[in-house]
Amino acid sequence: MKKIVTVLGARPQFIKASVVSHAIAAAGDLREIVIHTGQHFDANMSDVFFEELGMAAPAHQLSIHGGGHGAMTGRMLAEVERLLLIERPDAVLVYGDTNSTLAGALAAVKLHIPVAHVEAGLRSFNMAMPEEVNRILTDRISRWLFTPTHAAEHHLMSEGAAAERVIPVGDVMYDVALHHGQRASAFNGVMRQLELKSASFALVTVHRAENTDQPERLAMVASALESVADHIPVVWPVHPRTRAELMRQGRLDGLATRIKLIEPVGYLDMVQLEMSAAVIATDSGGVQKEAFFHGVPCVTLRNETEWTELLTSGWNRLAPPVSVDVIRDAVLDAIGTRGDSISPYGLGDAAQRIVRQLSVDLLA
Ligand code: UDP
Secondary structure, eight states, rough: EEEEEEOSSSHHHHHHHHHHHHHHHHSSSEEEEEOOSSSOOTTTTTTTHHHHHOOOOOOOEEEOOOOOOHHHHHHHHHHHHHHHHHHOSSSSEEESSHHHHHHHHHHHHEEEEEEEETTTOOOOOOOTHHHHHHHHHHHHTTEEEEEEHHHHHHHHHTTTGGGGEEEEEEOHHHHHHHHHHHHHHHSHHHHHHOOOTSOOEEEEEEHHHHHHHOOOOOOHHHHHHHHTTTTSOOOEOOOHHHHHHHHTTTTTHHHHHHHHEOOOHHHHHHHHHHOOOEEEEEOHHHHHHHHHTOOOOEEEEESSSSHHHHHTTEEEOOOOTTTHHHHHHHHHHTTTTTOOOOTOOOOOHHHHHHHHHHHHHHHO
């Protein structure tokens, strides 16, 4: 039996890990130990996903959050290293592009433990994003680069990654959507509470640093959404970081009179909202794809996206937060549109492919 340590800490990582952890448990020849760094720690940013997606509680909880990127990543690095020296795993598994991803990968590689990176090869080509730095560095030091799309594969190859490290598997978020989508469609929590009817509202999420850490950008997004709300109800589950900045700007109370501002919701509620929305406006990577999975037009509130196949196929369009009119018009114009029929995220068996490859290589 080989041992894998998974290092995770942020909301999208719990969701991605849910399917891979189940596949590891089903494989029989691998054992998984989970380290939760504590990057996201509120019940509705963390615990709810473990409960709803049927995941075991993490074996180790580090409770590291807050502070600057360097301080947070540094503390995680030291603590993950300490635990890896105790656990002595055969491989370390990390997801996506957060500080927890980089800290887990770096701690492992320095102890000569091979690293598996799920969602490898994504690039925004914007080094000002903390995520871009985290993903490039993690890819560079990973033994297994599990790619979600052809574009991701292409980026790694053009950066010179050895072909045997690059393993196309598809997107684990597609697996999750297939696996839990049916449950979400029967889930009737937040939709009923908010008295929402299907296709009658715009769903919004905003949490990227490029929007929340630039006060004028967030103010512009908020004003544009107020303007959208003159035409169609707007539902916005507000990320804790975004809530703090809106509060600081004195915008929260005024916004709440025009927009349904709610706390972050669990995965099933979120998918229910996504499936039922007329349009989704977001700066989230995961939500862009989920909009596509559920056939809902999406507007991305960023200058660029890693999920370019959704732009070229017409399911998504960029609305950089540079003016209220650009955002409002993009959101209203997207309603009722559909993109081409494409299938860029694999077959819904990415988790199994990842685990099969790890089993083969670790047990060889
Ligand atoms: N999500 C959720 N509740 C919310 C907002 C998002 O469950 O209130 C889910 C969403 O469905 C998706 C994931 O969180 O599966 C996306 O995570 P996030 O936007 O935090 O990060 P990103 O995907 O941008 O890395």
